[in-house]
Amino acid sequence: MYSHSFSKAQDLIRLLRWADLKFEHFALFEGNGSDLPEGSFDSLFFAGNKKIDAISALSFEKGADRVGIIGYDFKNHIENLQSKNPEFFPLPELCFFEPEISFRITENGIWSKKPVPDQTLNEILNFPIPEEGNTSCEIYLQITREEYLQRIKKIQHEILEGNTYEANFCQAFYGKFESWDPISAFLKLNQLSPMPFAGLFKAGRQWLVSASPERYLKKIGDRLIAQPIKGTIRRGKTPEEDEINQKLLLASEKERAENLMITDLTRNDLSRVSKTGSVKVEELFGIYPLPGVFQMISTVSSELRPKIALKEIIHATFPMGSMTGAPKISTMNIIEREESFRRGWFSGAFGWIDELGDFDFSVVIRSIIADLDTKKLYFGVGSAITIDASAEQEYEECALKAQAILELLRGN
Template sequence: MEKFPFSYKPDFPDWQQKLLYWADQTQPFLAYFQGNQYPYPENPFEHLLFTGNQELKEAEIWDDSLKIQKVGIIGYDFKNRLEKLESNNPTLIPLPDLCFFQPQISLCIHEEEVHSKTNLSLSFWQQVEAISLPKVNTSCQINPLLSKEEYIESVLKIQDFIKEGETYELNFCQAFTGDFVNWDPISAFHKLQKLSPMPFSALFKAKTQWLISASPERFLTKKGRKLIGQPIKGTIHRGSNQKEDLANKSDLLASEKERAENLMITDLTRNDLSKVSLTGSVKVDELFGIYPFPRVFQMISTVSSILKPGVGFEEIIQATFPMGSMTGAPKIRTMKLIEELENFKRNWFSGAIGWIDEQGDFDFSVVIRSIIADLEIKKLYFGVGSAITSDANAALEYEECLLKAQVLLEVLDGKSKN
């Protein structure tokens, strides 16, 4: 805990919840990360809380010489700044492509202890203890933007593009939207954590805009000069008992379709990492790893490399963003097709959220299984998707999307009209 030298043991009830409400009530920016102690390759997110009032300018985000902590989101549509691409589909909530802040308070939570980067006064803890936990609402009527029939029609179009050689695999997403009068993002996050604790859970606030995330997927982490990407491709539901669970796990591992999907995105990740890494240093540490989550098994591969000397955060993002698991392959042509086929602007969905430390090390997850809300305009949305290949069954892909949406619908007490 040398990065967080000051230690505290709060001795009042609900202190973790009260910390979040204190941050919300006093700061325009907060980010809360929780890895839920998952046995994840290269470890899950640390348990961290960052709060602050200083939004970073874009030049400051990319300036590695500043040696400061930076916390934030890179939206999917930042792709348009990296390649000759466009995003002209309807915007569900207007959001910035880049949103980062410099924390004033940085906390690492370990069991019943809080470790802080700065000394926190007694009055700080008194303020937190005095917070009243509100009576809250997480309900919201949810509407799908795509019918099942429209979804299936789009999948068949994608398979035509595949036959024509335009793409090999395309991650096609659909959105669900909601309107509310009162809605509490912190309670929604806690509810999501209870229903589906994930290795890359995150809560992010930028003024009135919020992200509530239970992501199973890491985008990239940097440790010294080691760079690690962990694409997920391949999903099957958990069984209702141990025997069924083991059978489903075996079915996922044996599925030629799922392995082909995963291999394509693993190769794409290797290619992306090679642009900024030493020749010959890119390697696949694990291929087709099957990992259990509360409701599904996922197929995860781990790719690592050693960065070339002098490569900074901006160059890494230019080489690797967006993550191949949310686009498909080949990446640029497939992103153009995604824009043509989808009916909403992804914005923060399928982007990346994380933090960078003073030494330039970082950890970012993929923004999936996530609710994005604006408390001022009183709207929210979430996206779900799956990889479409030549042998994909459109009806089964639709069911996979609903499986991914299920926990978010439960958090919102909402039912899709489909």
Template sequence: MKHNSYVYPIPNPLWIEKLCRWADFHFNFFAYTNGNNHEYPESPFTTKFYAGNRQLAEVEIWSETTHIKKVGIIGYDFKNRLEKLESKNPAFFDLPEVCFFTPSFSLELLGEKIFSAVELTEEFWKAIEEIPLPTQSTTSCSVFPQITREQYLFTVKTIQDHIIEGNTYESNFCQAYSGGFDTWDPIAAYFKLNELSSMPFSALFKAKSNWLVSASPERYLKRTGNKIIAQPIKGTIKRGESAAEDLHNKETLANSEKEQAENLMITDLMRNDLSMVSKTGSVNVTELFGIYPFPKVFQMISTITSELKDDVTFSDIIQASFPMGSMTGAPKIRTMEIIEELESFKRGWFSGTFGVIEENGDFDFSVIIRSIIADIELKKLYFGVGSAITFDADAAQEYDECILKAKAILEVLSGK
């Protein structure tokens, strides 16, 4: 959008939150994406804002002839349309498996400037400025884990038995926290979460009464022309409290044979997925086991790129690669069956994907992790955390990793 002629300064630091509150009042759907200026391979999310009232029918989402911008979510349970799979675990509340809208209003925010394809009227600026910010936002919500630590440890042992039997090599087992509330402010929760844990794929998404408050560190897929990029994350360690401890933890993760083995399995899985829609010989691992710093953790990230076959569609790419291997394990289909047997909840939007499809077919999608999912009308919310279970995984350490991943969200929901 930066080539468009209308450029404005961002009036003040609170203006973006006011913009979101204005959109919440006027639109059924809106989204705000924020890359937080991360130095991320192949770039983080661009910082953009979209709002609209028209939800897309599924035929429009998958259509290659409908050249409109599309913003939205594909939930994890969309897997059941791609393979002979089921989702029988209880849902915290109903969510659409696929939910996209087309924006009637959009902005790009770069540095201290706003870029717009249309001239912004005085009435618009006045309306945003007059939006009141709450003096005391409610982000607190009592949440409870759906399984105990003992149940978690027992389930890890069950997965390792499956590994011994040859049913899976690696399974991403997830647990959930859920809660209810009288009042809860998703916009305030987003800005607080982004302050605590500013991530390269941060996003706030409203779809009528459903909300996604996301601090995702992970890209699912990005398409630029005929180039496709996947960036699975496998490997986590906490940040140190001193520079020396920070460096030690970073080197510990970088040299961990266990974490490398986990990462390599998913990298190979993604290479195989992309090969189905890519030109022969074009799939390359451009970075293996890269270590990247985030506010509370270091992550091990690998980057796979390829050149798409001619006439490959968005639907073809989703069919070949969804759900992302980092949230399932390998082999993918049998492992998803095991996950369904052992998890206690229907994932819904968690571990699905959120993103934007441009008018020309380019797109960028994140993995929905480190994210709160809420229904404001039903006054319920939940979030999930997981880790990769392998044969040599230590169940207690995996549980601690889940708690580490949940830390920023729990701080937001504590209301402190």
């Protein structure tokens, strides 16, 4: 490893601005020092101009890193499913690139696997910092509150009919702008809501600005780790109120039932590619404080069977159960019927695959997806609908999850 002196606050901005000028693709991953089981994202930066074609994106090539997004609609290549809802703008279902430069970022410096020319480092460290760009825009709800409540009733009817036990129903907010700066937006959002799986991704003129709290899947050697989130409650205004809310979430039969269903689904997904008897629930119903919310997180691990390819792992586990519901296939059909937008990158996965085939991917939630050519952006919020769910309370939960992004986009 090669170390280079680095002042994180200012030099990170220089690095992002420099990379935006030099590269078609870049990705920043930021864990914000979160104390979660199995860790959060490492603080990493990748940039490159070589886009990886869809066929090769999920194949393993020893010695080559890959970075990118698996869009939710990739489900249609795994199962006999369709996505016919209107899209805000077209997005590739697999969007990966091969990095030319990569850095591990610390408070005191950046570390690179390969030597970086002095000229490149000087360019980065002396790159001028522009004025902060615009991060606000007009925001619209795609469906009304009344429409939302009606669709929850339809989903609960599907539950009564036995077609699903739990469905993750999502609604979308969308925005239009003349100019919008994704780099400034990420830096602001990461201050407002410093999450364990934060990230910024550029693919030409399309961007992901993410403050995700959730890991989809991590691989270290032969070990797989999944950490589904189901269960959310607002943080308190005082330590005493915090403690009360934490206990309320842990004691909620509804939230525990939602979490248990998705944990069981995750166990089943991992078992398809893992050694018999190796799938373990490391923690069930863990309650963790995050910015603005407590989340109920369960951790499931397993040991891969020999000679299981990356593509097989993704096909066995994607989309993540926390964003579909259970059982997966029939529930995804219900979601498609009741939602009003094509999810695109939202509720997909964002991460990197290293040269050994290890990887770490987040769930694309609490995230803005923007297209600078069409001058549009959108983000989705959702929650798990069960037979016991109150439609009004689910609507309020969505509003809580959207709070930080709305604050950013409205310039509050």
